Amino acid sequence: xxxxxxxxxxxxxxxxxxxxEGSSSLEFITAGLxxxxxxxYLVLVLSAVQGAALAAEGAARQAARVxxxxxxxAEGFARAQxxxxxxxxxxxxxxxxxxxxxxxxxxxxxxxxxLASVTVAITLQVDLPLVPAVLGLDRLARVPxxxxxTQHVSRFWSGD
Numbered sequence: 001x002x003x004x005x006x007x008x009x010x011x012x013x014x015x016x017x018x019x020x021e022g023s024s025s026l027e028f029i030t031a032g033l034x035x036x037x038x039x040x041y042l043v044l045v046l047s048a049v050q051g052a053a054l055a056a057e058g059a060a061r062q063a064a065r066v067x068x069x070x071x072x073x074a075e076g077f078a079r080a081q082x083x084x085x086x087x088x089x090x091x092x093x094x095x096x097x098x099x100x101x102x103x104x105x106x107x108x109x110x111x112x113x114x115l116a117s118v119t120v121a122i123t124l125q126v127d128l129p130l131v132p133a134v135l136g137l138d139r140l141a142r143v144p145x146x147x148x149x150t151q152h153v154s155r156f157w158s159g160d
Contacts, residue, residue: 056147059087
């Protein structure tokens with residue numbers, strides 16, 4: 001006497017079951033792509049934003065340093081602009097929308113005097129990678145990055 005299983009077959013197979021041979025590799029590739037593509041894009045976005053943050057911080061620090069070492073304010077502004085351009089070009093952000101403000105404490109005229117604090121603030125907009133320029137999406141897909149640096153004018157500065 002043969003015992004029948006739930007499906008009615010003696011060898012344990014079920015009726016009307018489609019064969020699954022070969023579909024696990026397709027499922028693995030599909031699931032891998034669905035998970036891998038967003039992960040790769042996340043890495044690209046984070047590296048672009050981190051690079052912009054490092055560029056802004058380095059450019060702000062260097063601009064503040066060269067400003068306080070300049071003999072005059074006009075020369076200091078020119079040197080700070082060059083330091084900003086050099087710092088952003090070094091990270092490949094030479095074409096980014098950048099703003100730089102220089103403030104002095106105490107707010108006296110001239111800005112460069114002994115023991116004054118000079119603060120350089122930089123704001124830039126970093127474009128997210130792989131965003132098309134269709135319907136203005138490239139303008140919407142930007143991340144603002146801000147950096148500030150403060151340097152003190154030397155107590156031995158002789159420009160007074």
